[in-house]
Amino acid sequence: MTALADSDIPFLPRGVRLRHCDVRKAWFLLAPERAVKLDPVGAHVLQALDGERDFAAVVGHLAAQFDAPQDRIATDAGAFLTEMRNRRMVEVRS
Amino acid sequence: MNAPGNEPVDIETAIPIPMAMLAELTHRCPLKCPYCSNPLELTRRSAELSAEEWVEVFRQAAALGVLHVHLSGGEPASRKDLGEITTGAVEAGLYTNLITSGVGLTEANFADLAARGLDHVQLSVQGVDAEAADRIGGFRGGFDTKMRVADWVAREGIPLTINAVMHRQNLDRLPETIELAVKLGARRLEVANTQYHGWADLNRAALMPTPEQAKRASEVVAETRERLKGTLVIDYVPPDHFAKYPKPCMGGWSRVGLCVKPEGKVLPCHAAETITTLEFQNVRDVPLEEIWKKGPAFTAYRGTHWMQEPCNSCERKTKDWGGCRCQAFAWTGDAAATDPVCTLSPEHARMRAAAETDSAAHADEFVYRTIGGADRARAKEPAS
Ligand code: SF4
Ligand code: SF4
Numbered sequence: 001m002t003a004l005a006d007s008d009i010p011f012l013p014r015g016v017r018l019r020h021c022d023v024r025k026a027w028f029l030l031a032p033e034r035a036v037k038l039d040p041v042g043a044h045v046l047q048a049l050d051g052e053r054d055f056a057a058v059v060g061h062l063a064a065q066f067d068a069p070q071d072r073i074a075t076d077a078g079a080f081l082t083e084m085r086n087r088r089m090v091e092v093r094s
Numbered sequence: 095m096n097a098p099g100n101e102p103v104d105i106e107t108a109i110p111i112p113m114a115m116l117a118e119l120t121h122r123c124p125l126k127c128p129y130c131s132n133p134l135e136l137t138r139r140s141a142e143l144s145a146e147e148w149v150e151v152f153r154q155a156a157a158l159g160v161l162h163v164h165l166s167g168g169e170p171a172s173r174k175d176l177g178e179i180t181t182g183a184v185e186a187g188l189y190t191n192l193i194t195s196g197v198g199l200t201e202a203n204f205a206d207l208a209a210r211g212l213d214h215v216q217l218s219v220q221g222v223d224a225e226a227a228d229r230i231g232g233f234r235g236g237f238d239t240k241m242r243v244a245d246w247v248a249r250e251g252i253p254l255t256i257n258a259v260m261h262r263q264n265l266d267r268l269p270e271t272i273e274l275a276v277k278l279g280a281r282r283l284e285v286a287n288t289q290y291h292g293w294a295d296l297n298r299a300a301l302m303p304t305p306e307q308a309k310r311a312s313e314v315v316a317e318t319r320e321r322l323k324g325t326l327v328i329d330y331v332p333p334d335h336f337a338k339y340p341k342p343c344m345g346g347w348s349r350v351g352l353c354v355k356p357e358g359k360v361l362p363c364h365a366a367e368t369i370t371t372l373e374f375q376n377v378r379d380v381p382l383e384e385i386w387k388k389g390p391a392f393t394a395y396r397g398t399h400w401m402q403e404p405c406n407s408c409e410r411k412t413k414d415w416g417g418c419r420c421q422a423f424a425w426t427g428d429a430a431a432t433d434p435v436c437t438l439s440p441e442h443a444r445m446r447a448a449a450e451t452d453s454a455a456h457a458d459e460f461v462y463r464t465i466g467g468a469d470r471a472r473a474k475e476p477a478s
Contacts, residue, residue, distance in 0.1 A: 013251075013253075014213075014250075014251045014252055014253070015213050015214050015251075015252055015253035017189060017213065019161065019187055019189070021159060021161065022157075023111055023157070023158065023159035024111060024159060028161060030161055030162065030189040030213075031189075031253075032191065032213075032214045032253050032255055032281070032282060033162075033255070033282070033329075035113060035161050035162065035189075088281070
């Protein structure tokens with residue numbers, strides 16, 4: 001799958017949900033028959049998806065939140081979202 | 095990013111955190127599938143947990159670490175309070191999956207479940223057309239209902255998985271089963287060969303596939319997976335009687351999941367009651383956490399402490415956990431024995447020979463799953 005464009009709007013489709021598990025003290029992305037344990041970066045990226053923000057705005061949001069350089073965030077978040085998209089746990093509209 | 099549960103742990107002392115719970119809401123079902131995984135003694139309606147009791151079970155399950163709940167049966171739509179039960183699961187924070195034959199759902203009550211936050215639907219198909227499906231399910235009109243339900247699911251945008259149980263009388267139609275799943279808009283297809291417990295065991299001679307069928311089916315799955323990559327994920331459970339090693343049943347006893355029966359009995363696996371030497375507790379009497387961590391049925395075969403040879407000195411023992419306890423019990427009378435499916439089991443030759451005899455039986459009549467049906471079938475058999 002190609003990389004995300006700045007104007008692409010990534011979102012969690014119906015049937016995919018973020019949930020914090022208090023017992024395991026970790027965030028999970030839940031989908032049919034699957035539970036993906038997220039590292040803190042992955043959890044923050046997915047929490048930034050509100051169905052309105054496009055990819056550029058997601059990167060801006062995370063850069064402000066973590067006071068980190070935009071291009072690093074764009075690379076990391078882009079790679080992660082593309083992986084999730086390949087697994088059909090994230091979808092994109094433009 | 096990593097898969098859950100892969101941290102190094104001491105398997106004898108660490109109690110795993112369960113991922114999934116199967117909630118058998120009821121044993122009532124309009125269908126009569128001859129391979130039903132429900133027990134031969136079906137629980138009656140009057141004994142079922144109430145909606146409030148289920149909601150409490152969901153809260154306790156979430157607190158224990160359960161992430162997915164499978165609302166199953168019987169047919170869950172046979173319960174008038176399925177909406178209330180669904181809301182309870184959603185509010186507990188569980189990922190909520192409905193496992194249904196579709197029969198008993200209406201367009202309006204399905205829309206209601208969707209609005210309550212249902213996450214996923216698994217729809218069973220008994221066959222690829224009305225004639226085949228309705229004969230196997232023992233219910234006329236079942237197939238057409240399913241086709242409508244698949245439509246409603248698609249319209250709500252809820253992901254759909256098609257479940258197909260395979261056996262000698264439909265395994266040759268696997269390619270059509272796969273096409274049907276694609277046509278219905280499913281993203282996943284679970285094709286599982288029959289597990290021979292309970293009703294399926296009564297019907298072995300009518301269900302057991304031939305070794306040739308099993309081989310052909312594996313080839314079909316391999317070819318089709320490649321062709322449908324990106325469209326349909328196929329989860330395939332081959333018939334284990336013709337395999338070399340057993341499957342890790344349930345991902346290991348009391349490691350990944352648990353099952354709550356309609357009356358509240360808690361089991362490490364839905365078929366565990368066939369092991370008549372085990373003792374089960376009920377959520378009406380004991381908190382779920384205590385049952386999971388310390389219940390006698392749960393600790394009996396958790397980890398590897400209970401294993402005998404050849405499992406005990408086998409390098410696969412934490413891969414397949416010695417296979418299925420129910421199958422071991424059914425064949426040897428000892429639930430701690432090696433699963434006879436394993437080619438290393440001393441019982442393997444006997445089991446394999448029996449499977450081949452069953453697969454060559456030209457007996458296609460079923461004993462259908464009905465209340466009292468098992469007793470009637472047994473009464474007809476010549477005394478042995
Ligand atoms: S001997 Fe036991 S542990 Fe080894 S492969 Fe067979 S069932 Fe699995
Ligand atoms: S071994 Fe028994 S408990 Fe485990 S999956 Fe098989 S039937 Fe179920």
